[in-house]
Structure formats: C-alpha cells, structure tokens
Amino acid sequence: MFEEIDSQDSALGEISLRRRRIPALGERDIYEVKLGDEFLMSSMFYDAEEALSTLGLAAVQGENLSVVVGGLGLGYTAVKALEDARIDELFIVEALDTVIGWHRDEKVPLGKILNADSRNHYVLGSFFELATQPELGFDPAVPGKRFDAILLDIDHSPSEFLNAANAGFYTTQNLSLMASQIKPGGVFAMWSQNLPDAEFEALLGSVFASVASHVVSFYNPFQNTESTNSVYVCTVAAE
Numbered sequence: 001m002f003e004e005i006d007s008q009d010s011a012l013g014e015i016s017l018r019r020r021r022i023p024a025l026g027e028r029d030i031y032e033v034k035l036g037d038e039f040l041m042s043s044m045f046y047d048a049e050e051a052l053s054t055l056g057l058a059a060v061q062g063e064n065l066s067v068v069v070g071g072l073g074l075g076y077t078a079v080k081a082l083e084d085a086r087i088d089e090l091f092i093v094e095a096l097d098t099v100i101g102w103h104r105d106e107k108v109p110l111g112k113i114l115n116a117d118s119r120n121h122y123v124l125g126s127f128f129e130l131a132t133q134p135e136l137g138f139d140p141a142v143p144g145k146r147f148d149a150i151l152l153d154i155d156h157s158p159s160e161f162l163n164a165a166n167a168g169f170y171t172t173q174n175l176s177l178m179a180s181q182i183k184p185g186g187v188f189a190m191w192s193q194n195l196p197d198a199e200f201e202a203l204l205g206s207v208f209a210s211v212a213s214h215v216v217s218f219y220n221p222f223q224n225t226e227s228t229n230s231v232y233v234c235t236v237a238a239e
Contacts, residue, residue, distance in 0.1 A: 013036045014035070015033065015098055015099070017031065018034065020032065025044075030042060047229075051229075054080060055233050056187050056231070057087075059187045061185060066087075066148055067081055067149045068091045068092075068138045069090060069152075070093050070153065071127065072122075075108060078110075079113050082114075091123050093130060094122065094124065095127065104122070127154060128166055134180045146186075149189065150181070151190075152188070160193070175206075179236055184237065184239040192229060208236060208237075211233075213231070215229075216229050
C-alpha cells in the first residue's frame with residue numbers, strides 16, 4: 001500500500017518521492033513529493049496545476065509560442081501546457097536535479113509524456129535567479145530571450161514560501177525584471193494555494209497592464225468537501 005521510490009538530499013533538505021494506494025479511493029496509485037516533513041505535491045490534487053496552464057495560455061494570442069514553466073513538481077502544469085498545439089517550445093525550470101531525474105528516469109507517470117515531446121526542455125536552475133537576470137534568461141542557448149508566457153508554481157502562495165529566500169522575488173522591481181522577459185501582450189500566470197490576495201493583486205497591478213484572479217475548486221475526498229486554489233493571470237502591456 002506504500003512505497004518510498006526515492007529519497008535524496010538537496011539544497012532545501014531531504015526530498016522524497018512516494019507512491020501509495022488508499023483502498024477507499026480506488027485502485028490507482030497516488031504519487032507524493034515531500035520536502036522534509038512537508039508535502040509539496042500529490043497526484044490526488046492537480047486541477048489547479050492544470051488550470052494554471054489552461055487559464056494562462058487562454059490569455060495568450062498568436063501561434064508558435066515559447067513558454068516557461070517555473071517548477072516541475074509532478075509535471076501536471078507542463079503536460080497540460082503541451083496539449084496546446086500552438087506551443088513550439090517549453091522550458092521547465094527546476095532547481096532540484098533530483099526532481100528532473102525522476103521525470104527523465106520515468107519514476108513518475110508523466111515523465112514518459114514529457115520525455116517523448118521534443119518541444120520540452122528541462123532547465124536545471126533557480127527560477128527566481130533567472131527571472132531577475134534578464135540578460136541570462138530561461139533559455140540557456142539564447143541569453144536575453146523573451147517568451148510568450150511564464151507560468152509559475154513553486155511557492156505555496158505569495159506570502160508562504162518554499163524557501164525563505166524566495167520572498168525577495170515578490171517586489172515591483174523583481175517582478176518587473178521578470179516581466180521584461182515576456183513579449184508585449186504576453187502573460188505571466190501564477191498558482192497559489194490560497195484565495196486571491198488583494199495586496200498581491202495590487203503589487204501585480206504595479207507591473208502588469210491587467211490582472212485577473214481565478215478561483216479553482218476541486219473535490220477533496222479526505223475532507224469530503226470542495227477545496228480551492230487560485231490562479232493569477234497577468235498581461236504585459238502591448239507595444
């Protein structure tokens with residue numbers, strides 16, 4: 001009923017991949033990622049991770065899109081993005097090589113899909129460092145490149161951080177540095193485990209031409225009720 005598939009030390013602490021079955025919830029395998037004692041991701045709940053892609057890309061105009069996904073997790077945001085036939089290239093930026101390895105070695109179910117799609121590129125690095133260094137950017141082969149969309153799912157919320165060092169990203173200055181890597185009319189979208197935050201919406205409004213917040217509801221069988229996450233979708237001013 002339970003297996004720890006892998007556990008490795010990382011710069012953020014011990015990260016582990018587990019698989020379990022809960023008979024009351026059926027016969028499917030449930031994959032979980034933990035950092036220390038903290039749950040980061042579960043294949044039980046991925047509606048909002050997929051909505052990050054669908055809502056974000058729905059706001060993007062045009063064809064031949066170049067898209068960045070910040071944070072790999074179990075791959076749901078990236079795989080959903082690749083369902084959009086307009087995407088020419090997808091760059092998944094992940095700070096932990098262990099997580100990329102789980103996908104490359106297909107220890108997680110969606111690794112096979114990502115590995116088989118030639119549009120997909122894994123980028124080992126800190127999203128937050130690359131976001132604030134536009135002279136480098138997210139494509140290692142093309143420094144200074146701009147993108148049609150950046151989709152971010154790393155921190156738990158704009159005020160609850162996976163790593164305390166990430167807090168410095170959520171400022172007008174650093175969000176503006178990231179926005180400079182998005183093409184005119186392009187989109188920045190971000191996942192949060194909490195309901196929309198008015199203070200964060202105002203911060204986004206200081207950088208982007210438009211800001212829309214979406215509440216994503218999904219059934220939580222552990223609580224036998226609806227749970228909610230949020231997706232912020234922001235548009236860069238057109239030239």
